[in-house]
Amino acid sequence: MATEPVLSDGQIDLCGTVIGAGTTVNLIEITGLGRPPVRDNDHDQPSMDGSWPGPDYFAPRSVQIDAAIKTPGDPTACEAMLAALQQPAWDPTVRLTGGATTHLRIKRPGRPTKRLEGRLRRLDAEYAQVKHGYMPLDIEFLATDPTWYADTATTTEIPLGWLTGGGFAAPVTAPLYVQDGATAADRPGWATNAGTADAWPIIRITGPCSNVTIIHADTGRTLAMPALTLTAGQWLEIDTRPGHRTVTRETGGNATALLTPASRIDLFSLPPGTSEMRWTAYDHTNTARMRLTWRDAYTAL
Known part of the structure; x- marks a missing residue:
């Protein structure tokens, strides 16, 4: 570019x-x-002054x-x-x-x-x-x-924070947090929209991982893909921007069908201020990543 x-x-x-x-x-x-x-x-009010x-x-x-x-x-x-x-x-x-x-x-x-x-x-x-x-x-x-x-884009990358099985590497320090493989790990992160209007992120999940759910903690909105499986090097990208709103795989294929019916990418915005983001997935390697890229949005020049 x-x-x-x-x-x-x-x-x-x-x-x-x-x-x-x-x-x-x-x-x-x-x-x-x-x-x-x-x-x-607006609609005229019947038999009344003004409009609705x-x-x-x-x-x-x-x-x-x-x-x-x-x-x-x-x-x-x-x-x-x-x-x-x-x-x-x-x-x-x-x-x-x-x-x-x-x-x-x-x-x-x-x-x-x-x-x-x-x-x-x-x-x-x-x-x-x-x-x-x-x-x-x-x-x-x-x-x-x-x-x-904003003229420049902002990017933040959020790893899965806890292991979902497979042990851990030395050296280690207390306290230790270890999960078994039955529950997807989750990790909070933060994304700050310094503007005055809702910003729309591009979200990329890079494997290896499966059963991914992305959560905007402040609103409770989620993007769930229970059937998604990514191997190492594979990725899925969710573009929430107006006029785009696509879900694509690294092959360029349309992956919208992987989202559950309740997953609304047209509502998954970053409001002004700091948003807490979470994502859950199964990943025994602890190398999967979620990357958010957005431009701060403004109501005025």
Whole structure:
């Protein structure tokens, strides 16, 4: 994966191309950075004034950017910049793949860089003054997930803490905790979402282990896979992110059927603050691991 550019105050990374302060693309106006649009479910109250408010769901966030390429006296450089901005929209790995997204990263003065995931929907250019090295741009980025996310991902790895049979290696210190092989071992861990909105983790279980249950201790929500068996080197990944929500094996195969009916990956989020995570499994080697990867989530830029 290519390294993403470090942004300075007043810059935007639009699908891999930096625009804004210190570049040849001036930002004139940006809209769509506030509260995203809402899909309401209000209903008029029969024979009464007013309405009954139903659930409000956020619609995709449309970020509109009014910009202009300025390369005085150099129309060739002007058109080259336009070509660079257009190129990501032609990437077939995004354009022709359902659910695939690209990014919009923004660095506001005095604020950390945050990002949106979505698609570049419009990039219109005016050519009237290109001979002078000036080209106004009308850009739209549609964030299919309207939540703002931290620019860098956080990862934590949680081992199984106690043996499920098979003995232990010296040296050892008291106190000792040993279980027989009849009960799956469990180990608490902690995941901190430093944001202000629910974050959605990618959870990877790496074998050898079997009969896996992942528990969010604060809410009691679980993801149970009693029929799962992983040998050494095999893994299963649960992606809880909106627009993804998949369960895959190391072969790339769909493993959603391994989850019990009560396992809701669409509810398995990390709320703001610290969450206690537990997981249980049978593992006589004590080498199985659970890895959580997430981006802190925010309601505002």
